[in-house]
Amino acid sequence: MKAVVCKAWGLPDSLEVQELPDLVAGLGEVVIEVKAAGVNFPDVLIIQGKYQVKPALPFTPGSELSGVVRAVGDGVASVKVGDKVIAFTAQGAFAQQVVAQAAAVMPMPPGMDFDTAAAITLTYGTSHHAVVDRAGLKAGETMLVLGAAGGVGLAAIEIGKALGARVIAAASSDEKLAVCRAHGADDTINYTTADLREAIKAATGGKGPDVIYDPVGGAYSEAAFRSIGWRGRYLVVGFANGEIPKLPWNLMLLKGASVVGVFWGEFAKREPKANMGAMRQLLGWLAEGKIKPRISGRYALADTATALNDMAARKVTGKVVIVP
Structure with a gap:
């Protein structure tokens, strides 16, 4: 069988496609013929040795399929x-x-296509854990989503709407914001052309959002946190910007606000029953049409480096998949 192999830490172009022996199932294991594999921003970091978890070299990247x-x-x-x-x-x-x-394998619901099935585990799992479990977002509350046109961002928008919340999407272009509106965003902010704090103030009537979902990090994080509402919950999901922000602690005090870490992979490992419960709710929402993963691109196994480069360059909206 063919597989993408990371032999040394580096950029996507250093990856190789190799012929490897067919896999064998051990105790409690399942061997799966992959039809589609979701591409996620952590994949870009993992192959460079920049992620929280470093696999032993050599290894094949990719975690949802x-x-x-x-x-x-x-x-x-x-x-x-x-x-x-x-x-x-x-x-x-x-x-x-x-x-x-x-324990990490579940049957596909009838009628679901392989691309959609490969796009729901990590992004929607992460956003469900963040929005439902960690933030406890409630109907009638307001959530601001930064980097809203990416995979986890669009998932957060849809989950927020499924819960009955008002969702404000912030992204870097009008084209990306149009995608966010198509997925249910009530209001949008282009943070490359607008002052983020002023735009949040205008969108919330000066109250500030109850929840802020941040998979981006960098310079926008402090501006967003300074705009959070009383008793707000700030979700630290990731650092796609490449910069880990440093927030003054007095901001939490003044707003009575919480900074809440989100690490879905560890949650899924430590609390598998809770994670499976979340996945069942997501699949129920999918069947009801409340969520719908956006698949914006399909890549052959040989084009995995291109898929990861496009992800790193923020050319991706929603999800892209590898089709082996």
Whole structure:
């Protein structure tokens, strides 16, 4: 089978596609023939050794996928050979085959296509954990989403609307904001042409948002936090900007506000039952049409480097997938 291999820390163009032996299922494991694998910003960081988790070299990147069960190991009764499934793995998804723990594999709902199935685990899982679990967003509250046209940003918009909240989307271009409105955003802010604090003030009538969802970091974080409402919850989701912000602690005091960390991968590992419960709610919302992943591009396995470069250059809206 063919797989993308990271042999040394570096940029996407250093990745290689290699022929490797077919995979074998061990105890409690499932081998899946990959039909689609979701591409996420952490993949760009992981291959450079810049992420919170560093796999041992060499390794195959990619952590969310959909496909067909090829083999099951001893002790696996939840799926069988031939089943269409969704899976989350620590690594290995950018390949024709992947091994996953049975506990991280779930059947695909009837009628779901492989691209959509590969796009719901990490982005929607992250945003559900952030918005529902960590922030406790309620109907009638207001949430500001930074970097709103990306995969987790669009997921946050849709989840916020499913919960009955008002959602303000902030992004770097009018084209991206049009995508955000198509996914349910009530109001939008172009933070390259508008003063972010003034725009937030105008959009919230001076009250400030109850929740701020920030997967970007960098210079906009402090401006956003200074605009948060009383008892607001600021979600630290990631640092796509490349810069980890440093916030003055007096801001939390003055607003009675909380800074809340979001690490979905660790949550999924430590609290698998809670994570599966979240996934069931997401799949229910998907069936009801309340959420709909945007697949903006499909790449062959040989074009994985291009997909990651496009992700790093912020050319992606919503999700893109690798199709082995």
